[in-house]
Amino acid sequence: MKGFLGTPASFGADLNLIVQVVMGLALIAGALLARAKRYAAHGVCMTTVLFLNLVPIGVVMWPSFEQLVLPRLATHLQKRYYMVAAIHGVLGAAAELLGLLILLVAGTNILPETWRFSRWKLWMRVELALWMSALLSGIGIYVVWYTALWRQ
Ligand code: HEM
Structure with missing residues (x-):
């Protein structure tokens, strides 16, 4: 099904x-909630986006x-198309996994003591x-894959 942003996506x-952009903005709003010491609302916001x-x-x-x-x-890592996707995959997986780890440490007692951290x-x-x-x-993926701005 064709997209609606005028690209071939x-x-x-x-x-x-x-x-993703809306969820990114929600996370920034969630961080501001923590700054305002509204910790319960902060937790709900971050957990919702994570899941x-x-x-x-x-x-x-x-x-x-x-x-x-x-x-x-x-075989094609030198091509921008694959390079940007590989970098993104690693960053995306790391962000999701670290988020889940923080949630487990903050909200449960499931993890052993050695996995816990105190520098919240x-x-x-x-x-x-x-x-x-x-x-x-x-x-970056969207730009490389679907626009002519940054093609190799
Ligand atoms: C915090 C986590 C993540 C964020 C914020 C994020 C954000 C984005 C954004 C904004 C796009 C562009 C829209 C699109 O082309 O669909 C995208 C595309 C993509 N992401 Fe992620 N992503 C995350 C996690 C992941 C993970 C874990 C993987 C895979 C290992 C991944 C693989 C991809 C791929 C392959 C695309 C291109 C999809 C397509 O257009 O067909 N992302 N991501």
């Missing part, structure tokens, strides 16, 4: 782009990565920076 890719993002990863991004990127990654603020800042890098590299 599919409807799924266009929707994903918008959804909601599993949907576009499962429906749009992972299938695309598996079908279009993985089979040719080893530091790790949450790292997570926000990682997520923003994933978002920017995702926008």
